Amino acid sequence: MAGKQSTPDPNPFGFFFAPLRFAIWLVLTCCGLALLSLVMQIAVAKLAWPPGQGQDRMHALARAEALHLGLADNAMSYRIGRHLAESIYALEFRATGLHRVVVEHRPLPVISKLAANFGEEIRIAMTGTWLVGFRLAAAAGVLWLVVLVWVIGLADGLSERAARRECAGRESANLYHRAKYFHFFGLPVALAMYCTLPFEVSPALMFYPIVLATALLSRMQWKYYKKYL
Numbered sequence: 001m002a003g004k005q006s007t008p009d010p011n012p013f014g015f016f017f018a019p020l021r022f023a024i025w026l027v028l029t030c031c032g033l034a035l036l037s038l039v040m041q042i043a044v045a046k047l048a049w050p051p052g053q054g055q056d057r058m059h060a061l062a063r064a065e066a067l068h069l070g071l072a073d074n075a076m077s078y079r080i081g082r083h084l085a086e087s088i089y090a091l092e093f094r095a096t097g098l099h100r101v102v103v104e105h106r107p108l109p110v111i112s113k114l115a116a117n118f119g120e121e122i123r124i125a126m127t128g129t130w131l132v133g134f135r136l137a138a139a140a141g142v143l144w145l146v147v148l149v150w151v152i153g154l155a156d157g158l159s160e161r162a163a164r165r166e167c168a169g170r171e172s173a174n175l176y177h178r179a180k181y182f183h184f185f186g187l188p189v190a191l192a193m194y195c196t197l198p199f200e201v202s203p204a205l206m207f208y209p210i211v212l213a214t215a216l217l218s219r220m221q222w223k224y225y226k227k228y229l
C-alpha cells in the first residue's frame with residue numbers, strides 16, 4: 001500500500017507574511033475594541049442608567065478598576081492602564097474631533113450637531129475610556145499566565161497526539177476545529193466583553209475561567225491536530 005502523500009504548501013511565502021498579517025489583525029482588533037466600547041457605553045447609558053447619573057457611575061467604575069491596579073501606589077500596572085486609556089481617548093475622541101467640540105467648545109461641521117444631540121452619552125464614553133484602559137492593563141497582567149498554560153496544554157496535547165498515532169487512535173477533525181475556533185474566537189470575545197461592558201466585574205471571576213479554558217482548549221487542539229504530518 002502506498003504511503004500517504006504530503007500535499008505541497010500552496011503558499012510557500014506565507015511564513016514571511018505572517019508578521020504583517022498579525023500586525024494588521026492587531027490593529028483591526030484594537031480599532032474594533034475601541035468601537036465596541038463606545039457603542040456599549042452609549043447603549044448602557046441610554047437604556048439602563050438614569051439620566052444625569054451616567055458620568056458619575058462610569059467614573060466610579062473606572063476608579064474601582066484603577067484601585068485594583070494599584071492607584072494608591074502608582075504601580076506600573078496602573079501607569080500602563082493610564083497610557084492605554086489615553087491612547088484609546090486619542091483614537092476615539094481627539095482624532096474624530098469630539099474632544100474639540102465637547103471639551104474645548106470649538107464648532108465643527110456635523111460633529112457639533114452630534115455632540116448637541118448626544119452630549120451626555122459622549123461624556124460618559126469619554127470617561128469610559130479609562131475603564132477600558134485599566135481593564136486592558138489588568139488583562140495584560142495575566143497574559144504571562146495565559147501563555148504558560150497554553151504552552152503546558154501544547155506539550156500535553158502533543159504527547160497525547162504521539163500516543164494516539166502510535167496506537168492508531170481515532171482522529172477527530174471536528175474536535176480540533178472546535179477547540180481552535182473557541183480558542184481564537186470565543187476567548188477574545190469574552191475578553192472584549194469584559195473590557196467594554198460598563199458593569200462592575202471581579203477580575204478573578206473573569207480571568208480564572210479564561211486561564212482554565214485556555215489550557216483545556218490548547219490540549220484538545222493539539223491532541224487532535226493531525227494523525228499524519
